Amino acid sequence: MNLYTKVDTPAANFNIDYTSRLVFIGSCFADNISAQFAERKFHVLANPFGTVYNPVSLESQIKAITDGKVFGENDVFKDERCDGLWHSWDAHSSLSAHTREECIDKLNAATKQARFFLQKASVVFVTFGTAFVYSLKNSGDCNGNTPERVVANCHRQDPNLFTRRMISVDEAVLATNEIVASIRQLNPHARIVFTVSPLRHMSDGTHNNTLSKATLQLAINETEKRGAKIAAPSARNDVVSQASAGVYSRICETQQSCAPRNDVVSQASAGVHGDPFSVSYFPSYEIVMDELRDYRFYDSDMVHLSKTAEDYIFERMVETYCDDIVRKNIAKVEKFMKMANHRIVDANSPVTQEFRQKLAIQAKELEKQIPGLNLA
16 A cells, blocks of 8 residues: 655666765755765765855856856945845855955855866756745846846845846746856766755745746756757857747846847857756655655744655655665765764773774775765
């Protein structure tokens, strides 16, 4: 008797092991799952600009990384309303600082680190959380001359500064395609896996949350179908046309369609990088909605996932992206880390010193057995 619906997650056509370099970028779900890999000593880069939820802001962040953007004075502002810190509309408050110079330095350091890592990344996991965006008022027009400024973080500023709306499927597809194109511009060999966060944005309302998640699903599905046809052009304007559609559509703050632009760059004849399977989807959203449809898998707020649910999703990802040898290696690392994290009562006792020596020997043995493992 089957008491629940299991989501089919067939093995991927590529493999993750301890030599892989994994990038996780997107919502807090990306933070949580990347932590699972990091705890098991995989090579991980997670959200260099902090958590970000919507595809448009993710596109902007990834483009800044791949283009090697240098942030300057015009990219930060001082918070006169709350804490007096310097912030960037493009980044999380974890990159904010007490001075303008420090904030800019943090942004540029994050960009440099992320670009270096992404150049050699094996897999990039991109997680969308919501199709709702916040834009600075009067920052764009319907002719596309000055695109609206979508912010990655509002930094607790006056709500009257922003316009909130749900982007269209066309806009989400455009952003998703551009994410793929930007990554391929820097690293044409990276596998790209999209996910939709199973965390519900209840502040949007249940129906709007459903519409938002559906918008993200449709956009990813369209991008996944195009796969290798999404090229990394050598030079791009602010937009790249969708080759299959042949038109450009941007919905302004009034949600009215603007006139088609004739200065877009077509991808139809551009060079193709990667293979048709390098863009794929992992059904984390479906796993939670169909397999874990019980509130015992949620945290006390009934929105965020419990540790058990996060562990289960990690296990399903391991089943999908790791072969039997890697799974056994993960089990060895887990056993070692459990011992290494054992609580020390007396750090100076002979027993503790002996325990540490034993750990060091075991660490070296494991690193010899598992290529790419670094337990330092």
